[in-house]
Amino acid sequence: xxxxxxxxxxxxxxxxxxxxxxxxxxxxxxxxxxxxxxxxxxxxxxxxxxxxxxxxxxxxxxxxxxxxxxxxxxxxxxxxxxxxxxxxxxxxxxxxxxxxxxxxxxxxxxxxxxxxxxxxxxxxxxxxxxxxxxxxxxxxxxxxxxxxxxxxxxxxxxxxxxxxxxxxxxxxxxxxxxxxxxxxxxxxxxxxxxxxxxxxxxxxxxxxxxxxxxxxxxxxxxxxxxxxxxxxxxxxxxxxx
Amino acid sequence: xxxxxxxxxxxxxxxxxxxxxxxxxxxxxxxxxxxxxxxxxxxxxxxxxxxxxxxxxxxxxxxxxxxxxxxxxxxxxxxxxxxxxxxxxxxxxxxxxxxxxxxxxxxxxxxxxxxxxxxxxxxxxxxxxxxxxxxxxxxxxxxxxxxxxxxxxxxxxxxxxxxxxxxxxxxxxxxxxxxxxxxxxxxxxxxxxxxxxxxxxxxxxxxxxxxxxxxxxxxxxxxxxxxxxxxxxxxxxxxxxxxxxxxxxxxx
Numbered sequence: 001x002x003x004x005x006x007x008x009x010x011x012x013x014x015x016x017x018x019x020x021x022x023x024x025x026x027x028x029x030x031x032x033x034x035x036x037x038x039x040x041x042x043x044x045x046x047x048x049x050x051x052x053x054x055x056x057x058x059x060x061x062x063x064x065x066x067x068x069x070x071x072x073x074x075x076x077x078x079x080x081x082x083x084x085x086x087x088x089x090x091x092x093x094x095x096x097x098x099x100x101x102x103x104x105x106x107x108x109x110x111x112x113x114x115x116x117x118x119x120x121x122x123x124x125x126x127x128x129x130x131x132x133x134x135x136x137x138x139x140x141x142x143x144x145x146x147x148x149x150x151x152x153x154x155x156x157x158x159x160x161x162x163x164x165x166x167x168x169x170x171x172x173x174x175x176x177x178x179x180x181x182x183x184x185x186x187x188x189x190x191x192x193x194x195x196x197x198x199x200x201x202x203x204x205x206x207x208x209x210x211x212x213x214x215x216x217x218x219x220x221x222x223x224x225x226x227x228x229x230x231x232x233x234x235x236x237x238x239x240x241x
Numbered sequence: 242x243x244x245x246x247x248x249x250x251x252x253x254x255x256x257x258x259x260x261x262x263x264x265x266x267x268x269x270x271x272x273x274x275x276x277x278x279x280x281x282x283x284x285x286x287x288x289x290x291x292x293x294x295x296x297x298x299x300x301x302x303x304x305x306x307x308x309x310x311x312x313x314x315x316x317x318x319x320x321x322x323x324x325x326x327x328x329x330x331x332x333x334x335x336x337x338x339x340x341x342x343x344x345x346x347x348x349x350x351x352x353x354x355x356x357x358x359x360x361x362x363x364x365x366x367x368x369x370x371x372x373x374x375x376x377x378x379x380x381x382x383x384x385x386x387x388x389x390x391x392x393x394x395x396x397x398x399x400x401x402x403x404x405x406x407x408x409x410x411x412x413x414x415x416x417x418x419x420x421x422x423x424x425x426x427x428x429x430x431x432x433x434x435x436x437x438x439x440x441x442x443x444x445x446x447x448x449x450x451x452x453x454x455x456x457x458x459x460x461x462x463x464x465x466x467x468x469x470x471x472x473x474x475x476x477x478x479x480x481x482x483x484x485x486x487x488x489x490x491x492x493x
Contacts, residue, residue, distance in 0.1 A: 002346065009342040013334070072331055081329035081390055084293050085346040086318040 002087045006095020007102070014103060024062045025107035028054040029114065031175070036118055044176055048122050051115040052201030053174030055108055055134045056194055060165050062107055063138035066100040067149030071157055074150070089237045093146060097232070100142040101135050108134055122205040129214075130204040136221045137197055140228030147235035172198045196220040242398050242430045243269040243292060247301035249454075250287050261287040263454035264301065269432055271397070274424060276445035277434040278475075280483065284454040285434040286326065289402050292432070293323040306398050319347070322391030326402040329387045330375040336386055337362070337371035340393060347394035361389045365419065381412035388419065399423075401433035405440060413437075417444050438475035448475070450482055458482040 014021065031054055039050045073079045082092055108131055112120070122130075149157045169175070171185075172194035178186055189195045200217020208214055250262040262284040269275050279285045290296040292305055294314040303310040306320035330339050337358060344354035362368045365385045375383060384404065391399055401420075405413040421444070423429045435441055441448045442462050450458040458465065458478065465478045 005342070005345045009338065012338065076331040077325050077327045077329045078331050078334075080295060080323075080325050081343070082346065083295060084318055084321070084323045085343065086315045086348070087346045 002091035003094035003098060006087075006091060007098035010096060010099035011102060014099060021103060021106060024065075024103065025058055025111060027061055028058040028111055031057065032111065032114055032118065035175075036115075039176075040119060044180060047115055047118060047120040048205045049177060049202055051112065051120050051122070052130060052205050053172075053198055054111060054115075055130065055201060056137070056172055056174045056198050057169055058107055058111060059104060059134050059137045059141060060169055060194065062104050063100050063141040064145055064165050065158070065161055066096070066142040067145030067147075067161070068158055070096070070146050070149045071154050075154065090233045093143060093229075093232045093236045096146060097139055097142045097229075101138045104138040105131070105135060123207050126204040126207050126209070129209065130201045133197065133201060133204065133218060133221055136225050137194075140221070140224040143228040143232030147232045150235050150238075168192055168194055171195065174198050177202075193220055193224055197224075242271050242273070243267060243303065243305050243432065245292065245301065245303035245305075248288065248291055248298050248303060249300040250284075250291060250296065251299045260454055262291070262298075265451070265454070265456055267449060267456065267459075269398075269430060271430050272424065272428050273447060274420065274431040274433070274445050276441035276448040277432065277451065278436075278438065278441055278448055278479065279434075279451035281436075283451045285451060286402055288451065289323075289400055289432075289434055293321060293400050294318055295323075306396075319394070320396055320398060322394070322396040322399040324387045324391040324399070324401045324404060326406065328383060329390050330383070332376035333374050335372055335374055336367065336378070339375075340386075340389055343390050344393045349394075357393060361393060365389050381408050381415065384408060384412070384416065385419070388416075392423070395427070397428075398430045398432065401431065403434055403436060406436065413440070420444060438479060442475050450479060452483040 032051070036047065036050055039045065040047055070079065083089075112127060112131070145161070148161070152160060171189045171192045173181070173189060174194070178189045178195065181189060196213075196217040197220060198217075199213040200215075200221070203209075203211045203214040203217070245265060245267045248262055248265040249260070252259045252261055265284070265288055277285055277288070287296065291298045292303060292310070294310065294317055297311065305317045308316035308320070310317055330336070340358040340361065341351075341354050344357050345351065349357060358371075359368075362371055365388065367382065367385055367389065370378060370382060370386075375386065378386065388401075388404070391401075404420075405416055408416065417440070420431055420433075424431060433445075445462065447461055448459065448465065449456050460468075462475055466473045466475060469477050469481055
């Protein structure tokens with residue numbers, strides 16, 4: 001309940017600055033428009049393969065960087081003000097996470113619609129399941145992002161996160177399928193979580209709802225949600241958070 | 242209202258441990274305005290952060306607003322307000338919206354929250370600023386917003402951490418009036434830390450002086466002054482008990 005009150009507040013603040021919503025999704029949109037047509041003709045795969053990858057890219061960039069907001073809240077005393085209220089510590093985290101997830105839903109829906117305009121032809125249930133998976137990913141990424149933002153040196157958060165996210169994105173096979181990768185790169189890629197999320201999304205978009213890829217990727221994402229929220233809550237409960 | 246015994250707080254850094262607070266005992270009665278004085282680094286803010294549940298004490302016990310600090314922090318939070326030193330609102334935040342959120346976090350429904358915010362804005366002379374971002378407010382206005390945040394749930398006990406630092410003389414006098422008025426109207430208990438001895442003298446029923454993590458002196462301002470000698474000021478008292486001039490510390 002308190003989480004919803006927080007979320008409502010943050011959504012209100014976010015909607016005042018709609019341009020930020022667009023800019024948060026700009027990179028995947030640029031990939032879709034300027035790289036997608038090449039990808040679709042390269043033989044690497046169709047739009048049904050690329051768009052799931054771009055959705056994961058969007059999740060990483062949008063939810064993964066969401067911790068940046070709390071850096072400012074911490075600097076201006078907002079976080080302390082919230083922490084002296086009786087609001088549950090988990091609600092203080094989940095309110096933000098809910099807002100980030102809603103933002104991602106809007107951005108992802110926009111990206112998918114744009115994908116359809118270019119040539120995406122995925123079945124609707126597959127797209128819906130894919131969207132759900134991306135939202136779960138957003139919950140975990142945004143929780144972890146806040147935990148990191150409260151742990152790292154304030155000035156280092158943005159540079160560290162943007163540096164860490166690039167290799168994770170490349171290794172996930174979001175931009176080009178890992179089936180093209182040499183053996184060693186494939187092995188490294190399998191050690192990163194987002195590989196499985198991308199493959200599950202692609203399976204959903206291809207209509208394989210109960211394929212091994214879909215099940216493994218969903219399992220990995222769910223585990224990631226539990227881990228992310230646990231880490232985030234723990235950090236928020238910490239006395240100095 | 243506050244009863245603390247042997248509060249300590251030790252910070253561990255990479256290279257050393259720092260005993261910021263080394264055993265603070267204090268009692269504050271309902272309706273009192275108590276000043277908490279001390280040089281920079283004496284442990285004022287650390288003590289305040291412990292008493293407001295933001296920092297877990299390393300040792301000691303405290304009952305704040307009728308509830309144990311460590312076992313019932315949520316009950317304590319319901320009953321206290323805290324106005325931190327560095328402000329409480331981001332530059333882009335709209336005053337009215339932030340106050341409404343704050344009211345709702347204390348359990349008020351939306352209509353009640355809105356009503357309370359309207360009332361508070363009016364009382365603190367902020368009504369015209371409700372839709373303005375904090376960045377566009379003057380220092381004194383922003384301070385009143387911080388105080389509104391701390392009062393939104395009508396707490397019985399208000400903690401103020403150096404409330405008038407950075408305000409001009411007029412802003413300070415207005416704020417003192419606000420605090421006195423709140424006490425007169427609702428019996429509010431106020432525990433405030435300050436650098437300014439004239440502030441403590443003008444506003445507080447009683448002062449506590451902390452130095453190097455320990456309370457070194459306490460009493461009514463008049464009694465403390467007459468204890469030093471005729472014509473003595475609180476500065477003289479401070480100098481006598483800490484061996485330093487607070488003003489120099491504040492200016493440094």
